[in-house]
Amino acid sequence: MDRRIGVVVVALVALLSGLLVAVAPAVPSPASAANAADFQDGYLISDRNFLDSGSLTVDEVQSFLNAQVPTCRANDGMPCLKDYVAQSTPSLAANSYCSAFPGGTMSAARLIVTVSQVCGISPKVILVMLQKEQGLITDTSPSRGQYSAALGQGCPDGGVGCDPAFAGFFYQIYGAARQFQIYLKFPKSFSYQLGWNNILYQASPPDTSGRCGTKRVFIQNDATRALYVYTPYTPNQAALDNLYGTGDFCSAYGNRNFWRLYTDWFGNPVGDRVTGEYAAVWQALGGSSGVLGSPTSDVVCVASRYCQQSFRGGTIFWFPGRGVFGVPTVVETMWRNLGFIDGAPGFPTGVVVCAADGTCAQSFDGGVIAADSSGGSLVGRHVEDAWLAAGGVALGGARGPELCSNGTDCAQLFARAAFYSSAKRVLSVTGAIFTAWSAAGMSNGPSGFPTANAVCTSAGCTQTFSGGLIVSSGDRAQPVPLPIAAKFTAIGGLATTGAPVSAATCSSSTSCSQLFDDARIDTFPDRAAVATTKGFLDTWAASGFEKGLLRRPMSDASCSSLTCSQPFEGGVLVGTPSAGVVAVFGAYLDAWKASGGEKGSLGLPTGADSCDRKSCSQAFQRGVLVWTPARGVLTVSSWFLSPWQAKGATSGLLGAPTANASCSSLTCSQRFQGGVLVGTPSAGVVAVFGAYLDAWKASGGEKGSLGLPTGADSCDGKSCSQAFQRGVLVWTPARGVLTVSSWFLSPWQAKGATSGLLGAPTANASCSSLTCSQRFQGGVLVGTPSAGVVAVFGAYLDAWKASGGEKGSLGLPTGADSCDGNSCSISFQRGIVVWTSARGAITVAPPVFDAWQAAGGVSGRYGLPLSGATRSGKTITQAFERGNITAAG
16 A cells, blocks of 8 residues: 555544543744745735734834844934934824824834824834834834835825825824724725735836736735735735845735744734634644644634634634534535535544645534545445545545445546445545546546446556446556457457557458557457557558558467467567567568478577568578579579578679579579579588689689689689689789680699789680690690690790790690700790890701701700801801801791
8 A cells, every 4th residue: 555545544534533632732833934835915904903002012012122222323313213212202192093192202112012002003114114114123224205205104106205294203103003003994995905915016107008918916904905905016926036135126025924924923913813722623634734734713603603723724623522623625615515514524623634635524514525726525335435545635635425326336446446336335536547537527428337346457557348348557647448348358358468658540340450569459350359569560560560560469379389470461570589570571571481481491580570672671580581583582502502691692703692502413503693603522612703703604603614613713913723523714904804624724823823823814815726724924834745735935935936825936835944054945836945144035947957856955965055047148147155057948
């Protein structure tokens, strides 16, 4: 139980038992600093305090004045008020307003008290007025003018000047006191009356344009009315906000200052004396700050039946033989409406109990009255116990009497509860459930009548009605209509779904939906109700509920050994260990189902679908489904998944798939927008893309001259290449992709491939009637009948080209280059190219070559050539280390 409700219940037990609390006697209200929150513009001072002429003696006034000005600085020949002596004041006969004034010489204190006594105005009021008008009480050097207009009597607003008949301190004091009595005795002769009045905020001038306007003030008593006639302005909020300072242009301060000064000096100006048994009850109810507030009258007795004292918030009554009872206004009003002591309630029997919102309950002979500012009534006898148990006064005032259709079937409505009684039980509707039920039209609304009391757990409360349920959690509640209520109850209620967060929406009596903290329940005309709970709910909500791709649920979630899933019209929600609940829909769903679903080749989804500008994809445990506008959904899985992802997946070199994987007798492969992934026996899955792919396809692909790729592409800074079973594709910026294969592959690789002497190819292999060859950056590979493939490079290549190449004087090379200690050479069909560090490459060709070769070549009679051959007429001569050879040409 809420501790606050517990306190109320305990208090009400005392109330219903008619107990009275023993209390201490009242004490006078001491003076204290004024608080603007206590200011009442229609009740500035009580009549009793205003007219209490015996409230101070002469000595008490003198002591008061002495305390206000300890040190006086005389000015203009005028003393401070504490030292002022009125010389030869006149003797005045009695009149209709004041009794006879004795006259003579007297101090200011004596003059104030004497006028107070003869005219019946409190000396406290006169002291406050002297300070309010001219500041004479605290002024240490007052002027003659201040004394002459001490109370402002006969000094109208607007700067017209004061009436000479009232000039002087005595005439100001006496004239003002007499004037107050005139205001009191002839109320109809003056502008302000008891009740509602329009009172100016500021005088005109200074408010010549009238912009400040007026305020509606309800004047409650004659003393307040007299003060407003004397000073016809009321303070605005700015003046009250700065109670001891100034406000704004529209602020007037006279009546504010009267109230403030009286409070500071003499205590609460509206506080009448509360004594005896009245004081005991008043103090027990909190005194002036309690439920009754400050007194507004003395005790008044009505014949011999009862006596009463009025307060701002109610009345204290005394009944012979019963004692004294405090009754707040909200209860008293209803009590009197019900016939007062002669009506059904009879006499009060207990102490009033009030809630923080102003609802009060009090026991009487005829029962308990529960009332608030909107009304009240007696709590019905049939529902009284249930009302008390449910919170009593915390439920607000009764909204009418208990209504019964027979002796036991009764109902009663309260501000925050309703009760229904029968012969067997009493049903109550309270708290947040009552608020929701009331907002929905109570028993006339779709929820209908309660059929059971609320059942509450730590999660909240559930109460059944003829039209469904109302479910609450904390201070929020919502009706749950019948079709949804059945499902809500069947799946465990609050413990499963949490509390409803919004009202149900229905397109028909059987097609409804309602959102709860942890679930949404949907009902359909053509299938059973469906509950979408927890993670499934969050994912469905993120997709847009029924307006999203998933549309409406088909059934509750179900679980297998692997996962839990829930089918929807447009897809399925799947719970996964890594990604939580994931939606699979549309073409993804078709492909996933075709693969075997959660038990198939792809396994469970590992994330939601995502899109770039070209494709969309969704990842699964063992593959990815990729959608493109041109191809629909294709699968990347098995061997090809990791290599594809390593290349950047759909955002990488390969891009989206353009076909599913396929296998031949040689390999398995999968085509993509930017290439193909190929499974090979030695290198696993290899990507072939771009210009490599074009060249490979041109060669016949996996069944062509190159065969399968044996590795990924690699680059050395000058060129890139990719190896295949029977060749290598080489890319250079200048030549694009060229092929090195067949005869030329091994000799090229033996020379270091792209990093060796030959470097990258500059053309594909070509064949003539004599041979096949392939050009490279650093040379050429030439196929010969005798020596196979020979590399001709560097200076050898220059010399061979100069001789006419394969069709020239040298013919085809017959072997690879070889070196001894002095030279290197390459032999050709009809000659040789010899290289030395001193002379470079020199060609020895027919007809000189035959003679030189017959003489032993580089090791023979002539040695190394020194220069190329020269022709003279019909002879050709070539110089060697040890002589020249001349032959007919």
